[in-house]
Amino acid sequence: MELYGVKVPKSAALLVWIALWEFVGRFELLLLFPPFSEVVMALPEVIGTPSFLEAARITLLSYLGGLGLAVVVGIALGLLMGLVRRADQILNMWVNIFLSAPLSALVPVIMILFGMGMPTVIATVFMFAVWIIALDTRAGVVHTSQSLLEMGTSFGASRTQQLKLILLSALPEILAGIRLGVVRGVKGVVIGQLLVSIIGVGALFSLYSQNFLMAHFWALILILFAFALGLAELINRLEERVEYYAGNRA
Amino acid sequence: MTMTHPIPDPEDAAPVASAIIEVEGIHKIYNGAVTALENIHLEFNRGELTSLLGPSGCGKTTLLKILAGLLKPTSGEVRVNGKPVTGPGPERAFVFQDFALMPWATVLRNASYGLELQGVGKREREDRARHYVAEVGLAGFEDKYPHELSGGMRQRVGLARALAVNADVLMMDEPFSAVDEQTRRKFQEDLIRLREIEQKTFILVTHSIEEAVYLSDRIVLLSPRPGRVSQIVTPNIDRHGDPEAIRRNPEYLDLIDDIWAGLRDYVE
Ligand SMILES: Nc1ncnc2c1ncn2[C@@H]1O[C@H](COP(=O)(O)OP(=O)(O)O)[C@@H](O)[C@H]1O
Ligand SMILES: [Mg+2]
Numbered sequence: 001m002e003l004y005g006v007k008v009p010k011s012a013a014l015l016v017w018i019a020l021w022e023f024v025g026r027f028e029l030l031l032l033f034p035p036f037s038e039v040v041m042a043l044p045e046v047i048g049t050p051s052f053l054e055a056a057r058i059t060l061l062s063y064l065g066g067l068g069l070a071v072v073v074g075i076a077l078g079l080l081m082g083l084v085r086r087a088d089q090i091l092n093m094w095v096n097i098f099l100s101a102p103l104s105a106l107v108p109v110i111m112i113l114f115g116m117g118m119p120t121v122i123a124t125v126f127m128f129a130v131w132i133i134a135l136d137t138r139a140g141v142v143h144t145s146q147s148l149l150e151m152g153t154s155f156g157a158s159r160t161q162q163l164k165l166i167l168l169s170a171l172p173e174i175l176a177g178i179r180l181g182v183v184r185g186v187k188g189v190v191i192g193q194l195l196v197s198i199i200g201v202g203a204l205f206s207l208y209s210q211n212f213l214m215a216h217f218w219a220l221i222l223i224l225f226a227f228a229l230g231l232a233e234l235i236n237r238l239e240e241r242v243e244y245y246a247g248n249r250a
Numbered sequence: 251m252t253m254t255h256p257i258p259d260p261e262d263a264a265p266v267a268s269a270i271i272e273v274e275g276i277h278k279i280y281n282g283a284v285t286a287l288e289n290i291h292l293e294f295n296r297g298e299l300t301s302l303l304g305p306s307g308c309g310k311t312t313l314l315k316i317l318a319g320l321l322k323p324t325s326g327e328v329r330v331n332g333k334p335v336t337g338p339g340p341e342r343a344f345v346f347q348d349f350a351l352m353p354w355a356t357v358l359r360n361a362s363y364g365l366e367l368q369g370v371g372k373r374e375r376e377d378r379a380r381h382y383v384a385e386v387g388l389a390g391f392e393d394k395y396p397h398e399l400s401g402g403m404r405q406r407v408g409l410a411r412a413l414a415v416n417a418d419v420l421m422m423d424e425p426f427s428a429v430d431e432q433t434r435r436k437f438q439e440d441l442i443r444l445r446e447i448e449q450k451t452f453i454l455v456t457h458s459i460e461e462a463v464y465l466s467d468r469i470v471l472l473s474p475r476p477g478r479v480s481q482i483v484t485p486n487i488d489r490h491g492d493p494e495a496i497r498r499n500p501e502y503l504d505l506i507d508d509i510w511a512g513l514r515d516y517v518e
Binding site for chain 2: 145148152153157
């Protein structure tokens with residue numbers, strides 16, 4: 001980012017926003033916006049409570065459950081679409097519809113199917129994360145170099161060994177899909193729990209807002225953001241290690 | 251490449267002109283519309299280097315892939331060592347025009363991939379691959395990745411991989427077309443030397459007349475649309491001694507002119 005010809009690091013923008021938040025918060029105009037410093041002060045208090053730990057446990061469990069399922073199903077679905085034309089013709093449209101559909105509107109339907117507990121949250125995370133993983137995997141599979149596959153055939157590769165070639169050469173795209181899925185999954189876990197609102201962070205959110213603990217409310221949002229960005233960064237690191245060959249496929 | 255081995259005396263070589271690959275009446279029609287090959291009858295002799303030469307689009311790659319078992323002919327039969335070809339086999343190894351290396355694997359792992367697929371143990375296949383990596387002049391690069399190598403070096407890895415499986419026939423589809431001129435010349439000279447150590451049958455696809463004459467015992471000229479055998483030339487060039495000298499050899503130069511005169515009609 002450049003400002004009046006001076007290079008400014010990206011994080012500077014964040015600082016500006018925080019300052020603005022602090023400034024607006026000080027006026028005590030809106031009950032909804034306590035100053036940023038107050039939110040930060042509330043952080044240890046939020047993290048220290050047993051209800052937070054319980055919420056974190058449930059959130060993490062349903063998040064990892066939903067994401068794990070989405071990774072497995074997404075990669076399998078993407079492979080199927082990339083390898084079998086007929087399957088692609090049938091599935092491609094639906095996957096794209098689900099990818100861009102307003103999924104939050106679907107959560108009530110999921111709730112009817114799975115009840116008011118963790119399964120609904122897991123299903124929501126799954127629905128948010130799986131489609132992008134499937135589509136990116138498909139893209140990676142479709143772009144597998146034809147001559148690499150011919151090479152495998154000519155040296156006598158079995159079906160499984162061919163599949164391994166395909167998976168490894170699609171790995172950069174698969175990882176890109178998982179990174180997007182990780183972020184979408186966090187959206188899913190929050191939205192799912194908010195709507196269910198009697199478990200996990202959803203319960204905390206409703207507890208804080210009902211008692212006008214706005215600093216706590218925002219502190220919880222900060223924690224969730226940090227969690228999502230931290231995870232995405234982790235996948236990013238992993239991607240960088242494989243990326244060198246993404247551009248190197250003939 | 252290290253090539254200090256004595257040149258085998260032609261007298262004690264195997265009986266001349268025993269065919270290792272026989273091609274009988276091959277037709278190849280793509281999608282029921284494009285006739286790529288028409289009525290190809292050919293024999294490839296054991297221990298010889300045969301070039302398939304012709305302008306772009308005349309069906310060279312198609313023919314080579316049919317010989318390799320990577321493509322099925324529309325009709326006709328290919329026999330290797332007398333047995334009909336139904337697919338790829340361990341007695342044939344392919345060197346790809348675009349190298350076809352695994353970008354996630356090291357030079358050594360790429361070179362030993364054919365052996366890995368054959369189920370050879372890790373220790374043995376790495377030893378054998380190491381030997382051939384050195385033979386193609388890449389000693390010291392075993393742990394590098396393809397993206398760290400130049401085009402010429404990548405093709406050497408492809409060659410090492412094909413050599414490592416110890417096939418009788420090495421098939422190369424324009425192996426030098428993706429590398430620069432100096433690298434190509436060096437590669438051609440190295441191939442002549444390599445043939446002195448590796449007693450193999452080579453089939454080389456090329457669109458370069460110079461390259462075909464420089465390297466081949468036999469040149470099969472293909473005519474385009476549909477691809478047919480138009481002529482077979484057997485250059486009788488002495489390739490012992492200085493590989494540079496061949497390029498100034500009058501026989502070599504005359505033959506290039508002759509072939510060019512014959513091919514001219516096809517290339518507008
Ligand atoms: N998969 C394919 N489908 C349809 N036509 C093809 C296919 N592959 C090659 N051809 C056609 O067959 C002819 C011979 O192609 P090819 O064997 O690649 O020629 P060369 O290697 O001599 O350049 C060309 O006219 C080409 O367009
Ligand atoms: Mg070709």
